[in-house]
Amino acid sequence: MNRTVLFIHGAWLTPAIWNHFKGRFSACGYTCLAPPWPSLRSQSGAVLPGARPAPLGLARIIDHYASIVEGLPYAPLLVGHGVGGLVVQLLLDRGLGTAGIAIAPIPPRGVQRSALAFNLLPLLLNGGVWAHKAEMTFEYFATKVAQRLSSYEQCAAYRRHIVAAPRRILYETLLGIRCSVDFSNDQRAPLLLIVGEKDHVIRASLVEAIYNHHHQSIAPTSFECFADRSHWLIAEPGWEEVADYLIEWSQTQSGRF
Structure with a gap:
């Protein structure tokens, strides 16, 4: 039985955010893929430390991951966070995964x-609305994204994971451009929606509103809200419970070991 999972990271992040989940899924027999967005690649294909992306739109990101899925011998399980979660929905709507x-x-x-x-407006305004990239400040990260971490953990996570994001992605997602x-679609593959x-x-x-739509x-379509978890639920303490829930759900869709 095929057990391949394609992890899709969100804005301001790199594939390194999936390291915990990759280890958990691999231990359960999954082949794990976590390719970066096109603008985060070096010539060797590695993620560039402190990557500063050129203008990049949602359509290119979707096509990038669609081509990866179409190039695989078997359809993978798709897992995405933030913008990556939107990409998962768009790929499923195309019949992929x-x-x-x-x-x-x-x-x-x-x-x-x-x-x-309203929540993303500070990120949109930071650095000027015409800049190609949007930076996430440490204050925003500490108070909005990973507020459950200790101060030391917040500093370490911010240095390790946060990179600039293409500002165009912000405009497109906030305005609903290329997000339909x-x-x-009754033929869509099973979808699980997760939030902290x-x-x-x-x-x-x-x-929950996405779930209802x-x-x-x-x-x-399934929905699960994890108590006392933040936007950083895939890397904060207790991430194991989230990963195990995802693995358990995926096995109910594709059969047990």
Whole structure:
């Protein structure tokens, strides 16, 4: 039985954010792939430390991961966080992937996003609205993204994981550009939506709204909110419980060991 999982990181992050999950999934027999966004590659294909991306749009990111999926011998499980969670939904809508897990995802077009716009506005304004890249300040990271970490853990995580993000991605996701999915697509593969109760970036109520929109189809859709977890739930203490839940859910979709 094929057990391949494709991890898709979000904005301001690199594939290194998936290291914990890759170890957990690998221990359960999965082949793990975590390729970076196109703009985060060096000529050798490695992620550049402190990468400063050139202008990059959502369409190019989606096509990038679609080509990876189409090049695999078997359809993979798709797992994404933030913008990566939106990409998972868009790929599933294209008929790609055997199942998808969207963690604290950006909503597709058609889901009310005013609260999201308010939460992301400081990032959009930081550095000037016409700059190609958007930086995440340490203050934003510590208070909005990873507020459950200790001060020392926040500093270490910020240095290790946070990079500049293409500002164009912010505009497109906030305005719903190239973010449309067919919520009535009955042929879509199973989708699991995950969020942390204490997520100050992607509120639990927003992910629940995404879940309700996907229920316009008969395609299997599940929703799980993890108590006392932040937007950093894939790397903060207790990440094991989240990873194990994802593995358990994926096995119910593709059969047990």
